[in-house]
Amino acid sequence: MNNFRQAATAGEFLITAEVAPPKGGDIAHMLEMATCLKGRVHAVNVTDGSRAVMRMSPFAASVILLRQGIEPVCQFACRDRNRIGLQGDLLGAHALGIQNILALTGDPIKAGDCPNARAVFDLEAVRLLKIISNLNHGLDGNDKPLPDGAVDLFVGAAVDPQSKSRSGLQRRFEQKVAAGAQFFQSQLISDFDILDKFMHQIALSYQKPVLAGIFLLKSAKNAEFINRNVPGVEIPQHIIDRLARSAQPLKEGIKIAAEQVQLASQLCQGVHLMAVKREDLIPQILDLAGIAPLTTHMPRLDRPPVKVRG
Template identity: 70%
Template structure:
């Protein structure tokens, strides 16, 4: 049993963080960022072509992290691989000792750096979760028995409590729950009243942990960029002004993130930390939030 799965079963306050695979052949920078998280997070999410931008495969990057004693959550997006490729990668992950999987549909190709690439989308996240459930039972997508042992994957899914359509978000959450999701990581949370509503009216039906997405805003400019380019997220003017007025905007962003971690601790089951290219600051944010190292 992985440490992350054990923490889920023990109902610990869960802490995960996100790292991006390298854009090139050297994993050194990724390893430096991920290594700074040892002892502070239960697992490290490895993105899979996030925003449709070319990077090293999440499976390869997850394997590298595991070899360094860092437990990965391997993100698997449906955009770039067909049914055969997805199932093959899931079998490979299992054989390599990578058991935590976050099932994602994937961002549209036009959003990224290869807009002429062809999307696949044989599946989307709910059907991918169903495929994982089948593989864990020892059968493939076509209901054929796997001759060389069933898989033992621990699947999770994304959720966005801030979607405009609350009923649509609820239906999607319930479908992922029924498909076998064992944990949920949210998108960037800026509206904690909305998160509270989600936890009391939707997530309460499920005995599965919800991790709130906490994003490190590095400056007022960064916050304005998020508002402009990240759908469904609105950073309040008050927060942007607070950053703009600070002598050290990065430090102020860390304080804001720590405050959000404390808010999340009262509302849900964990936090998913996102500090793009400044993952080294996550331990300091957790210290500011009063979150002790993981035993």
């Protein structure tokens, strides 16, 4: 049973969150953080070498979560495996019960902790999406029939609504839809006017769920670090000042994230929450935003998006 796919198809407001596999053999912290999200998110993203940092295999981590009754979205990055390895891992993921896939190009090697490693990049996200579409139709990457049957994967892609190139953003988004992307999770959103324009001018006509990336800022220093080190993201100065003025910046960050969830709920079909080692705070963010646990009915998003100001 794929609850995330069912909710997406039904038009529910989608909630996902991100956890990183451990950098070592102890899975306790990952399980503790993911377990906090039970009943509050439709699925938990398991990262694949995010920022080119070596961690446990996302496939192994996804299976561990499945065994705990937590539905994963398993990320697949093209950086570390060629098309043979990627297809083999996709077939294996399907066999292990992993159905939700996020197809990514992958962060550059130089950004991570193994700068002397050799990148592969045999594929990038659009071509990986096409291969997954092929596998879903019983074909391999060479358009040859799979003798042992098709897979059934619910595949998504990343999108950056704050990209400085609007034409490039639209072209890439359309390519990913054409290649088979069935949902989109966005990079960190700091400007909701820009998200509004992206939804109205590009995304809405394609009727694919878009989940806005919401990041828990823990302090002004944390926000400044993101501005310096995350390309394409600019946390507004008024947010940094608000965190700096607060006697309890983490609580202020929770409030800011909750406000952003409310803004996103007026514009798109979901949110993707990133709290980096504090996933246990995500239920507080959702409570403050007025998002009920998933055990209660979640309304369809039939209302038209509205303009967000300020």
